[in-house]
Amino acid sequence: MMKPIFALLLLLGVAGCSSSGNWGWYVIDPTTKSGWINIKFLVSGMGNTILISVIAAAISIIVGLIVALPGQSSKRGWRIVNRVYVEFIRSIPLLPMLFWVFYGLPIVFKSMGLDIPIDPFWGAVITLAVSDSAFTAEIYRSGIQSIAKGQKEAAQTIGLNYYQTMRYVILPQAIRRILPPLANQFIYIVKMSAFASVIGMQELTRRANELVVTEYRPLELYSLLIVEYLVLVLIISAGVRWLERRMGSDERH
């Protein structure tokens, strides 16, 4: 699985060596001291990229479920709440939402007499989580709807209440169908977390940007940046496949 990455690196390396001096791989050459320092600087953004993505995904998974459940209600009012949230949130582009949360939300808080500062980290987490939750809610909706109506009715006739029906009957069956699309959403979050760089969050993209300014080697540095995201996403994909296999071999379907 790592083969494509090496192939890509090799391609870039070969291209760099054979070209007429437009390439300067020295900037991230691990055999030189300055190159090694640069690499460490770039890769150290990985921690924040992962942390932002994981926390945002965790919040999105919970908020998405809370938003999805009223969408299943027999009461029209509840379904409308669900539709309004989903349609509204998913129509806002990520970058404007990020600006609104980071620059606007503290003013809203202040006008309410609350002193809640929003730092780049939480600004990014909140934006990614809320933006993603609309999609997560839709994933839950299709997962829950794919479970036949008879399951819910059978649960009712053995006296289970709404919460118990969801907890023990519907969601355990839905989760298997929900997992692959949820994993896709997680990959989406990881990629979108790059936007956090514009509000000063020190993650992968921000680190690359800062080094480009001082070293002036955009081609090499952004190439490495792309490879960094590639590695992250491939690791996540492998993890998801492992999880799916494990659930599959459980035989409980």
Add this chain to the structure above:
Amino acid sequence: MTDAMIELVDVNKWFGDFHVLKNINMTVGAGEKVVICGPSGSGKSTVVRSINRLEEHQKGTIRFNGAELTNDPKSVASIQGEIGMVFQQFNLFPHLSVLENLTLGPIKARGLERSKAVERARHYLERVRIPDQADKLPSQLSGGQQQRVAIARSLCMEPKVLLFDEPTSALDPEMISEVLDVMVELAQDGMTMVVVTHEMGFARKVADKMVFMDQGEIVEQSDPQAFFANPQTERCRTFLSQILQH
């Protein structure tokens, strides 16, 4: 009849504009076995589903042990535990083992201790004659076995009455009798039962009362001897001659 366990008085129901139940009047006494038959689409399922509130009627009254069914979620939950239901499609929980299917309701809805619930589950598995399948998944059982598990799952709630909605219609012919045998035994043990079925042999054997429905109405309601020997209406005669041919 004042000691009726289930009582339907002038029950009417609509699906949108479609008048699916028209002035349904019916009583089921304690220990009584009522068999409902009639052409497909005549409203049989809707009647039994109204009794345990899977469907809501719009006019008339349904009483269970004297208490009127209302929309109060608490009363709905309490009757749904007391009135067992066996579906045409079994509706077992596919992600749970047979034993877990049987203990879920008693443990979660009734707060029964796990060990007691397991004991009870094994007892009823014995009664439906599949004591050694407890740890299998429903998908590993035959249709007839699955339906017997579904019956045992209902029995584990120790319901006051059992509703059956065409319990053998989804089964291969050679499995029908193993399910009907279990149902006959239940009837002999005194269980109150409302059974939608076209199995007239079963009806003859256990029914105290036959109900014939057509187009949302109860057309005939009588004891089995009279019902089979001397149907009062043309519609019922036609229906019986069609289904007894098979």
